[in-house]
Amino acid sequence: MKKSDLLENFKKKLSHISKTDSITSFELILKAIVESLEKGDRLEVRGFGSLSTRTRKPVRGRNPQSGEAIELSERKVPYFRASKELNQKLN
């Protein structure tokens, strides 16, 4: 399911909201989520789950092709934890 499919369902469910408004809103929600993660803030939605960032420690890695050792610096990775409700629905 791509963004275009989601938008298609959006239009059907939100028939009283104009097409442009629902598209812009969709983009704004995505933007707000990304910006919040970039700031280090988490997204928390009841029933859905939460998206947060976790810090990975620096590790000494290796280029698998050349065998060269490289230092992978400390980095943040996004982490999603599904809500109990969502997990239940999937099982």
Next chain:
Amino acid sequence: MSLTKAKLVDYLHKKMGLPKKDCLQIVETFFEEIMLALERGEEVKLPGLGNFSVVHKKSRPGRNPRTGEAHTISERNVVSFKAGRKLRKSL
């Protein structure tokens, strides 16, 4: 401060000038649609953010960490989130 549904609604309301009632409906539809797709077992691709997918986990032996008792963890479906390249970079 974590990003919540209420904050997303306020944000949309301010940016779009739509009635709060509509904004709430948009935000709820957004997360609902993602969940519905996951329930159908579909992968959801959100550009700029990442992909949500459902992964089936086979049953495996586990242990109660407190008592050390051995038992089986039943098979289950879990949501996996993989961040997009753009988001990983910006973090």
